[in-house]
Amino acid sequence: MELIPDRRLRALRTALRFWFDAGAAGSAPPAGLEPSRRIDWLRVAPFVALHLTCLAAFWTGTSSVAIAIAAALYALRMFAITAFYHRYCSHRAFAVSRTVQFLFALLAASAGQRGPLWWASHHRHHHLHADRPGDAHSAHLDGFLWSHVGWFMARENFAARRELVADLARYPELRFLDRFDVLVPLGLAALLYAVGELLAVHAPDLSVTGPQLLVWGFCISTVALCHATFTINSLAHRFGTRRYATTDNSRNNLWLALLTLGEGWHNNHHHFPGSARQGFRWYELDFTYYLLRILAHLRLVSNLRDVPATVLDARPARPAGPSRPSKEAA
Ligand SMILES: [Zn+2]
Numbered sequence: 639m640e641l642i643p644d645r646r647l648r649a650l651r652t653a654l655r656f657w658f659d660a661g662a663a664g665s666a667p668p669a670g671l672e673p674s675r676r677i678d679w680l681r682v683a684p685f686v687a688l689h690l691t692c693l694a695a696f697w698t699g700t701s702s703v704a705i706a707i708a709a710a711l712y713a714l715r716m717f718a719i720t721a722f723y724h725r726y727c728s729h730r731a732f733a734v735s736r737t738v739q740f741l742f743a744l745l746a747a748s749a750g751q752r753g754p755l756w757w758a759s760h761h762r763h764h765h766l767h768a769d770r771p772g773d774a775h776s777a778h779l780d781g782f783l784w785s786h787v788g789w790f791m792a793r794e795n796f797a798a799r800r801e802l803v804a805d806l807a808r809y810p811e812l813r814f815l816d817r818f819d820v821l822v823p824l825g826l827a828a829l830l831y832a833v834g835e836l837l838a839v840h841a842p843d844l845s846v847t848g849p850q851l852l853v854w855g856f857c858i859s860t861v862a863l864c865h866a867t868f869t870i871n872s873l874a875h876r877f878g879t880r881r882y883a884t885t886d887n888s889r890n891n892l893w894l895a896l897l898t899l900g901e902g903w904h905n906n907h908h909h910f911p912g913s914a915r916q917g918f919r920w921y922e923l924d925f926t927y928y929l930l931r932i933l934a935h936l937r938l939v940s941n942l943r944d945v946p947a948t949v950l951d952a953r954p955a956r957p958a959g960p961s962r963p964s965k966e967a968a
């Protein structure tokens with residue numbers, strides 16, 4: 639007798655497969671799981687669990703070492719996301735060797751924001767449709783929650799938009815990181831646990847344990863990193879000032895720039911996305927760009943693209959953002 643699994647069992651099996659093999663999302667989805675705006679809670683259960691695990695800090699306690707490691711991993715991985723997934727992979731704002739490209743990809747992949755092809759392809763798509771019908775995460779059209787977290791939890795956005803990243807998909811190592819996007823974050827989590835256990839044995843005065851380093855260094859640091867990154871899709875299209883009359887609703891926001899090492903100058907960025915720097919004025923802090931300049935000095939990156947003077951001096955034709963298009967137009 640053939641055992642026919644019920645719909646829930648099939649959905650669970652599919653979710654389990656996608657947790658470990660995101661490339662499976664590129665194949666034809668099973669019946670009932672077709673791309674749609676519906677949030678697939680089973681598929682995103684690890685992301686939800688990551689948030690809940692942060693509560694374990696009440697059980698593990700904390701230490702100055704755990705907080706320092708959490709902060710350092712936040713800053714390092716934020717730099718990898720903004721410099722590499724965003725400015726390099728999405729916009730080709732500078733050049734790197736293939737080895738440096740892979741090392742940056744590895745570091746950015748540890749941020750738990752899926753793989754380089756997925757990240758860059760959805761971001762390129764955002765620039766093509768920003769705040770107009772078709773934009774996958776428009777805060778202007780779909781509100782805060784959808785633009786912050788809803789869009790990437792929906793079935794229609796699980797697969798990379800491969801047609802937009804043919805240049806990146808040429809590299810098998812990037813395709814591997816993209817397909818098995820859970821491997822690097824899991825590896826970092828395991829490494830932190832092991833380091834914490836070693837410190838507990840060999841340096842007990844530090845009051846560090848494996849579970850404590852796992853919770854602070856990975857879970858809390860990664861959750862903070864994710865939500866800081868997501869504010870650029872949600873808050874940076876709602877709150878701040880507009881220097882340039884872009885066709886979207888992007889804003890410049892100092893607080894978001896500080897939180898994301900320079901990504902908060904989002905109106906500047908939408909005005910000229912190909913630039914390696916997003917703080918266009920000397921007083922617009924852009925730590926990612928400063929670090930890229932240091933890496934250029936060390937010859938690890940090259941050809942940092944700048945903003946042409948004519949683009950820099952363009953003035954807005956109108957002070958506010960675009961009028962709100964109707965959803966029906968989609
Ligand atoms: Zn944007």
Ligand SMILES: [Zn+2]
Nearest residue numbers: 728761907911
């Ligand atoms: Zn961009």
